Amino acid sequence: MARFQSFDDSTSPAQGPERIARLRTELARRGYDGFIVPRADEHQSEYVPRSAERLAWLTGFTGSAGTAVILKDKAALVVDGRYTVQASEQVDTSVIAPVQMAETSVEDWVAANLPAGGVLAYDPWLHTSDGLKRLEQAAARAGGRLAPVDMNLIDVIWIDRPAPPKAPVLPHPIAYAGETAASKLERLRAKMAEDKLDALVISDPHNLAWTFNLRGGDVGHTPLPLGYAIVPKEGRARLFFDRDKMTNEAGAAVGDLADFVDITGFLGALDDLGHGREKVRIDAATGSVALIRRIEAAGGKADVGADPVALMKAVKNQAEIAGSRAAHLRDGVAVARFLAWLDREAPKGNLTEIDAVEALEAFRLETGALRNVSFPSISGAGPNAALPHYRVTRSSNRTIERNGIFLIDSGAQYEDGTTDITRTVIVGEPTAEMKDRFTRVLKGHIAIARCVFPKGTSGAQIDAFARQPLWEAGLDFDHGTGHGIGSYLSVHEGPQRIAKTGTTPLEAGMMLSNEPGFYKPGAYGIRIENLILVEPRTIPGGDREMLGFETLTFSPIDLRLVEPSLLTEAETAWLDGYHAEVRAKIGPHLDGETRSWLEEATRPLG
Known part of the structure; x- marks a missing residue:
């Protein structure tokens, strides 16, 4: 269960x-x-x-x-x-x-x-x-x-509408946050000064949580405290939550930086900003029209634009990066145990999509560090795998059949990091078409993983790298190639993304997913997803500041679905090198039958 x-x-x-x-x-x-x-x-x-x-x-x-x-x-x-x-x-x-x-x-x-x-x-x-x-x-x-x-x-x-959530607001330890709230506010106010702002309304709870090193539990699978913050250009900030959610621990952690105010006082606080004729930044992405109108009705100027916190939060510090690496290693061990179990049990013909979800969650629970899953697992067998955001229910639950594809997209919330991984496996023998499509998706995945690009490049500029092998066969996929990811926050984080809409320049320290796919409606679906970290790259003889990606996720990619003749020598070398890292990082934490399974699953292709 x-x-x-x-x-x-x-x-x-x-x-x-x-x-x-x-x-x-x-x-x-x-x-x-x-x-x-x-x-x-x-x-x-x-x-x-x-x-x-x-x-x-x-x-x-x-x-x-x-x-x-x-x-x-x-x-x-x-x-x-x-x-x-x-x-x-x-x-x-x-x-x-x-x-x-x-x-x-x-x-x-x-x-x-x-x-x-x-x-x-x-x-x-x-x-x-x-x-x-x-x-x-x-x-x-x-x-x-x-x-x-x-x-x-x-x-x-909606007569029986559920009551709004009231999970307690708690501090996020500095060992994981890596920067004090005081330091973050100092940097934030410097950016506010550049835009000549009198105040900032933080309407995105993710940004509020990150700025003040707080976490909560108001939303399923994301440790989020729902509320607002008002940050003036100087003096104490105000954090607006339901009074029942406030805790002494959060108050002590925030200290002299901010006052906790019951959410019922929020509209009055907006009126005060307006009465002061202040220039107030409202986030274009998450700030509602109601906020803008309230401030303007009271005489203030609503400056609609980007919340500076979003870009600050997207660039992870060394503690967040170290935490993510540790979380991915821990998670990789759990996923390897799951995949080995799946390989043993699925051919017997009795496993269902729900069985797989429950087993993977159990392996993650055995780490002793799991706080939650980062989203409901997408566990799709056969035609259900062709639905990119499929969610298995008792009525849709399918048996994982022989000679069929099984896709599982899942993630975990650990206090030191958030994970998200997709693996597509074959149970039995794949068709030639399955191998062709899988290998084209893999080629796109490798193209992103190996990509080196000048500083200032956006995700939109490299999105096509993941699609070209599919385009050559007249194929494509209808979702972005990669989304940003939070640090013990949302599994989907902006503004960074690898997609046609990803216009934000990528910066060292940003984390994203790398997840091209292919979906044949009514038949099968394929997706290969690792998380990646933007890092500096030095190119001998180059005259530009360059960036590339470090892969954070370590888990076998199903070699039974790979058509080696479609891979270039460089792509084969990448896959063999990646699998060598999986063996080196994950192998020492496995034993017996599972260790032997990993050795076979990561054997050199070249």
Whole structure:
């Protein structure tokens, strides 16, 4: 039985029609023609508490990204390529139409479907300034307009809505944080001075947690305390949490740097900033329209831009890097034990996707250091592996069949680091097509791992390296190649990423994933994921400051799925070198049958 994950079906397509009908009744009562329901909380977070799962409650869709627009006579759920299949399966498509974002954006759907003169309601706490401007323009194109609501209309009809979480706020030890909150605030205020800011509102709880070396438990799988902070250009900061979450330990750790204030005082504090005619930075990515309007209504200037903390947090210090290396070594041992177990048990034909999740979590628990998993494991057999963000439930649970592919994407939260790894394995014999596709994904993975690039290069500039071997065969994948990762924080962290949208220059100390994939709907899916660290590289004779990647994850890549003839000599050398490191780092922590398995799984290919 899994301690940190559930396999229950938390929603059903059948719930959508009745709840959407109730929402339409409420819309009619208030004189609105529609309502926008984004998958977001007040902090625009990817992972939200149960009390903020409004989209899932209304429609049945449980993905981490999506937006529903409910009109009087029609409704749409707009999702990206990761969730196209899932959306069609989880919602009643007779009532709400799944729409792929690549074909029709939320704004385009609104422009095409909002009736002339129509009023589309929205919750100003769940939208950023840029996002709202796009929606306003879309409504105007339709001849309609947007209207804010004082209370979210889902909350009005969600009678048994869970209470907001109240997990205790606790200090994150300096041994893992690597820098005091006082030092971080000094650096932060220097950046605020450059932008001539009087104050900063920290609306992203990840940034709040990192700045003040705090952690919590308000969100599943991420040690996050939900709240806000106001950092003035001088003097004490203020941290706004529910009073029940504050602890003496957190207060002692923060000391003279900040005051803890009950969350009920937050709006008044925004009013005070406005009354002081202050220039206040609101984060463009996570700051809601409600924050901006509150400050401006009181007379202040809301300066919408990047929260400086995000980039500071992305560049890990030596303690965070050392912690991550230790966490990955520990995690690599657990994953190796799991993969050896899987190789023994799966061919017997009795293992299911849930069995695999439970076993991997058990191996991680045996480390004695596991705090949580970093996200619900993606455990996909056969066609389920073709769903990039598949989550196994008791109703979808498949047996891991012979001669089929099994993909498991999982991660762990240790106090010294956050991990994320995907391995794709064959049970039995692969087809020639499987080997071809797997090897092309591997070639892309190796291209990123070996990449050397000038300082100032963004992730968008190297994203194609991972795709070229697939492009040569007329193939691709519909997700980014890599995301940033936090230090005992979120498994998905920005602004760094390797993707078409990854415009932030990569810097030494940033951590990212390297995870190209290939997915054949209804058949199988492939992904190979390691975490990587940006580090300086010296090129003899070069005249530019260069960067490259250190691989942090150590776990065998299934050689049974590799077609050696597709690899270049350099790629084969990389794979053999990587596997030699896996043997050297992981091998000494294994014994007996598992050690022998590792030796075979990491044998030289060349």
